[in-house]
Amino acid sequence: MKIILAVLLLFTLNVKPAVSEYRNFTATAYTIKGKTASGTRTRRGIIAADPKILPLGTKVHIEGQGVFVVADTGGAIKGNRIDIWVSSPQEAKKFGRRKVRLRVI
Numbered sequence: 001m002k003i004i005l006a007v008l009l010l011f012t013l014n015v016k017p018a019v020s021e022y023r024n025f026t027a028t029a030y031t032i033k034g035k036t037a038s039g040t041r042t043r044r045g046i047i048a049a050d051p052k053i054l055p056l057g058t059k060v061h062i063e064g065q066g067v068f069v070v071a072d073t074g075g076a077i078k079g080n081r082i083d084i085w086v087s088s089p090q091e092a093k094k095f096g097r098r099k100v101r102l103r104v105i
Helices: 002-012 089-095
Strands: 023-030 046-049 059-062 066-072 081-085 098-104
Touching (some): 023 089
Parallel strands (some): 046 066
Antiparallel strands (some): 059 098
16 A cells, blocks of 8 residues: 555656666757747747656756757657757758757756
């Protein structure tokens, strides 16, 4: 019974993943302005991710890109896929789709 309560408590506290090794993700970019799934406004440094893989609020480092916070989700963002917010459609198109290495910090 105590184990079940402990597990339930961990899930309700929205426990963040521990610092991790770099993992491979597929990244795209998006430009939608407005509120994110976490309630913040879109801006540089925000990414969308599958909350089952990277919960909202998780801070990550993407090799060659910098530090980002998971603040959004998306219907097509499942598994090891992320969407990086950029300020213009031209920048999103230039970014395209690419493989990135990411780790939780």
